[in-house]
Amino acid sequence: MERITADEAVQMLEHFTGKRYQIGSQKEKARMRIEYPKRYMRKSEILAMKNPLLGENVLERAVMYAPESVVRKIDPRKKNSPLVFDTVELEKWRVNH
Incomplete structure (x- = not known):
């Protein structure tokens, strides 16, 4: 089984469902600054x-x-x-x- 990052998972979910998702904790949110x-x-x-x-x-x-x-x-x-x-x-x- 191939591993993917949280960012890749978010992109795949958005692509397939058309909705935006946020996966992760506050540490990842701080990275977006x-x-x-x-x-x-x-x-x-x-x-x-x-x-x-x-x-x-x-x-x-x-x-x-x-x-x-x-x-x-x-x-x-x-x-x-x-x-x-x-x-x-x-x-x-x-x-x-």
Whole structure:
């Protein structure tokens, strides 16, 4: 009998059933944390990392629903001011949501 990893098992279950599963303990969940190069980053910088866990829709959801400690505009008075993410707070928010 061939052995498979937990990640492979999750992929197979998702492929066959169409549902997402989580196999494992908190240790594996901690492994899914993302390392950021800087503490404060613009949205374009985060998207340039090309991490599959941080897509455009995750960042847009953070803009709409996360507290102000996670994401804010550089100058709130300006309509087109760039968004700046506090990556430590963003990671805490992303893991919980």
